[in-house]
Amino acid sequence: MKIHSVKTWAWVHKWSSLVCTVFMLLLCLTGLPLIFSHEISHLLGNEVEPPVLPAHTPQASMDKVLNNAKALYPSRVVQFVFRDIDETNSWTVSLGKTATSEDDTKFVKMDSRTAKVLQEPKFNEGFLYVMFKLHVDLFAGLPGMLFLGLMGVLLVVAIISGVVLYAPFMRRLAFGEIRRDRAPKLKRLDTHNFLGIVTLVWALVVGTTGIINAWADLVIKYWQFDQMSAMTAPYKGLPPPTHFASLQAAVDTAQAREPDMRLGFIAFPGTAFSSPHHYGMFMRGDSPVTARLFKPVLIDAQTAKLTDSREVPWYLATLLISQPLHFGDYGGMPLKILWLILDVFTIVVLWTGLVLWWKKRAHPQVETEQHIALNEAYAAR
Amino acid sequence: MPHVKSHAKMPTKTFMQMFIWPIVLGVLTLFGLVMTLLLEGGWLELVSIGALGIPVIVMVYIYYVKSVFRH
Numbered sequence: 363m364k365i366h367s368v369k370t371w372a373w374v375h376k377w378s379s380l381v382c383t384v385f386m387l388l389l390c391l392t393g394l395p396l397i398f399s400h401e402i403s404h405l406l407g408n409e410v411e412p413p414v415l416p417a418h419t420p421q422a423s424m425d426k427v428l429n430n431a432k433a434l435y436p437s438r439v440v441q442f443v444f445r446d447i448d449e450t451n452s453w454t455v456s457l458g459k460t461a462t463s464e465d466d467t468k469f470v471k472m473d474s475r476t477a478k479v480l481q482e483p484k485f486n487e488g489f490l491y492v493m494f495k496l497h498v499d500l501f502a503g504l505p506g507m508l509f510l511g512l513m514g515v516l517l518v519v520a521i522i523s524g525v526v527l528y529a530p531f532m533r534r535l536a537f538g539e540i541r542r543d544r545a546p547k548l549k550r551l552d553t554h555n556f557l558g559i560v561t562l563v564w565a566l567v568v569g570t571t572g573i574i575n576a577w578a579d580l581v582i583k584y585w586q587f588d589q590m591s592a593m594t595a596p597y598k599g600l601p602p603p604t605h606f607a608s609l610q611a612a613v614d615t616a617q618a619r620e621p622d623m624r625l626g627f628i629a630f631p632g633t634a635f636s637s638p639h640h641y642g643m644f645m646r647g648d649s650p651v652t653a654r655l656f657k658p659v660l661i662d663a664q665t666a667k668l669t670d671s672r673e674v675p676w677y678l679a680t681l682l683i684s685q686p687l688h689f690g691d692y693g694g695m696p697l698k699i700l701w702l703i704l705d706v707f708t709i710v711v712l713w714t715g716l717v718l719w720w721k722k723r724a725h726p727q728v729e730t731e732q733h734i735a736l737n738e739a740y741a742a743r
Numbered sequence: 744m745p746h747v748k749s750h751a752k753m754p755t756k757t758f759m760q761m762f763i764w765p766i767v768l769g770v771l772t773l774f775g776l777v778m779t780l781l782l783e784g785g786w787l788e789l790v791s792i793g794a795l796g797i798p799v800i801v802m803v804y805i806y807y808v809k810s811v812f813r814h
Contacts (some may be wrong), residue, residue, distance in 0.1 A: 530763075534754045537764040538805040553806075559765045560802045563772040650784045686780060693779045696792050703799050 365731045368523055371732045375523035376719065382516035383716050390511070390709045392497040395692055397701045399490050400446075406556045408488065410481045412451040412473045422477035422609040424453075430477050431455035431470040438468065440636075443625035447646075449510040451475060454483065462634030504579055511576025521562060528559055534738045543635050547721060551737065554714040557707045564704045564710075571684035580635060581681045585674075593660055593670040594637040602638045603631065607666035609641070615668050616643035623647055626656055631663045635691070639663055650692045654682050768798040 393403055403409040410499060424443075434441060440455035441612050457468045471480045485491065499506030533549070538556055540547040591598075627644035629635030636642035641663050644656040659671040674682065686692040690701035775795025782788045 421766075474762075527760055529758070532761050533758055537761075538801075538809075540806065540810065542810060556806070557802065560768055560798055562765065564776070567773070585811040594795055650780050687776060693788065693792050697779060697795070700792070700795055703803070707802065 369730045371523050371526045374721045375520060375527055378516045378523060379518040379715055380719065382520065383712050385510065385513040387674050387712050389497060391734055392493045392704055393703055395490065396497055397698050402490060408483055415475055419475045421474050425608050426477040427453055427472045427474060428455065428609050430479060431472055434470055435468050440630045441518060441633050442627055452480060457697060464511035467707055505575045507579065511573050514569050514573040514576065521566055524558055525562065528555055531555055531737055534726050539664050549712055550714045550718055554711055554718060558711045561707050561711060565708055567687055571688035574681055574684040574740055575688055578681055581677055584680050586634065588603040588734050589672060589675060590637060592674065594640060597639040606663050612641045612661040614660055615661050616645060618643045619671055621669055622655060623657060640669060655679055746789050768801060
């Protein structure tokens with residue numbers, strides 16, 4: 363590679379990294395507890411498991427589950443009923459001030475067999491909530507999300523330019539060679555290059571899926587505009603329903619439409635995932651991929667009859683598939699532990715990169731070509 | 744720029760010499776990430792998580808274990 367182009371790549375690597383490093387350190391640090399959010403939640407007592415009942419205990423009617431949850435907050439509006447991907451014996455009901463309000467939402471976790479209240483989990487306060495908000499939007503809503511997405515783009519640029527720069531620095535070094543017995547600078551450089559090149563593909567995957575996730579709110583808004591409005595077109599202009607059909611009947615209709623799938627979550631009328639006239643029943647399959655590719659089934663909230671059901675379009679499918687690849691939640695504890703190790707090593711790459719730049723500031727006369735020449739001079743063992 | 748004489752014993756490496764291990768570990772990582780998502784449990788899923796584990800083990804081994812032996 364020509365020395366001129368090495369200089370250009372070095373400039374790209376330096377500035378793309380410098381701008382995003384502080385935010386990437388924040389994302390790596392806040393991401394660590396989020397990998398184990400389920401386990402931490404249990405440890406902190408913020409999530410109780412439903413009691414063990416004899417196998418084949420029948421499920422209670424969804425109407426009963428819903429009414430018992432609503433009884434705690436009669437003045438509130440039900441927004442969603444949901445459960446974790448591997449949960450079979452509970453439903454969590456979220457109740458807001460209105461169908462679309464996002465602040466001060468109440469959550470009630472119900473036993474799906476006895477329809478009894480298990481707990482009122484606090485999903486919007488505490489340690490994990492702070493970590494989550496810092497990780498997703500810096501407490502700044504959509505602008506915060508898009509800003510972090512932009513930092514993700516810079517990370518990808520930094521990774522690609524870093525791979526290009528790997529070559530001129532490795533011409534005389536063996537793979538994985540860390541010069542520990544020389545200047546600390548060389549050990550730092552070798553650590554940065556080695557850990558950077560091994561975590562490369564993981565960091566690229568988590569980085570790009572993170573960028574896609576930053577667009578989640580906008581993608582869902584577009585899906586409403588593009589698909590939901592078309593599916594619910596016959597209801598346009600009608601007054602909102604005054605009485606509602608049985609929720610269990612609506613669930614049964616959706617289940618009959620997709621007999622091989624199971625219910626993932628229910629979006630209530632007026633929320634972002636339904637229309638004012640419908641229950642949005644989101645069905646999932648059983649494989650890791652199909653369990654995340656929800657299939658929406660719209661049920662008329664007054665009659666419990668099927669209105670429409672469509673496959674999710676490519677852009678929503680992309681978002682849904684990019685989520686597990688970002689969270690690392692699709693391979694049980696072994697995958698979570700790998701995510702943890704790779705995250706920690708990424709922190710080391712970011713930190714050594716930052717220190718390399720900081721120390722080099724004191725010697726601004728050192729040019730890139732000198733840097734490479736010095737690096738190679740010290741390659742001799 | 745001061746003249747820096749290179750007295751390295753190792754000759755300049757070719758592109759493939761430099762990138763063969765990064766490519767192998769990168770392919771294993773990608774294979775592990777994607778196959779784990781596509782498979783439905785079972786022993787094959789253990790293989791695919793194992794594929795993702797190899798680069799991590801290599802990294803930890805070279806960075807910590809190898810240097811311990813050397814010193």
